Amino acid sequence: MVARAGTRAEGHAGSTVPFRLLRDALTNLALPPERQRQELAGTAVTDELALDLENAVLSLGYETERAGIRLAPALVTAVQQLDNTLAAAPADGLWDDTALDQHPVWAAARTRASELLARLPSS
Numbered sequence: 236m237v238a239r240a241g242t243r244a245e246g247h248a249g250s251t252v253p254f255r256l257l258r259d260a261l262t263n264l265a266l267p268p269e270r271q272r273q274e275l276a277g278t279a280v281t282d283e284l285a286l287d288l289e290n291a292v293l294s295l296g297y298e299t300e301r302a303g304i305r306l307a308p309a310l311v312t313a314v315q316q317l318d319n320t321l322a323a324a325p326a327d328g329l330w331d332d333t334a335l336d337q338h339p340v341w342a343a344a345r346t347r348a349s350e351l352l353a354r355l356p357s358s
Contacts, residue, residue, distance in 0.1 A: 253302035253356055257291040257314065261355070264288060264348035268335035281330045281341075285321040292318045310354050317347050 252258065263274060264284050275283045292315055299305055306314075321344060328334050335341050 253304050254291075254295075254298050254306070256287075256294045256298070258352065258355055260284075260287040260291040261314075261348045261352040265345050265352055267345075268341070271335055272332070279330075280332060281334060284344075288314075288318050288321060304356055306356070307354075310351065313347075314351055317344060317351065320344065 263271060264287075266274065271280055271284065295306070295311060295314075320340065329338050329340055
């Protein structure tokens with residue numbers, strides 16, 4: 236399931252899926268560029284991808300307590316590193332929509348997001 240701007244809070248509030256914000260952020264980040272544009276239409280896609288991951292990282296403590304599940308420290312570190320990569324990325328065209336197709340930072344982020352998504356607990 237891909238998160239949509241209008242459904243995030245509703246899906247999160249009653250969700251029984253652990254780490255829903257993180258799962259949704261990584262899912263969107265792992266999509267091919269054309270799907271990212273479709274799923275996040277009406278937003279600044281590059282900004283939305285980075286902000287969703289940042290919000291998910293900020294929610295990890297709450298989610299750990301709520302779900303009663305601790306993520307492996309190496310997984311948390313890897314997610315934080317991905318977030319830091321996007322937060323610290325230079326303004327050299329990375330934030331243009333066309334960068335989703337061409338910039339190596341976005342290509343690497345998609346690959347890393349896919350890897351991390353596979354490591355999240357399912358229940």
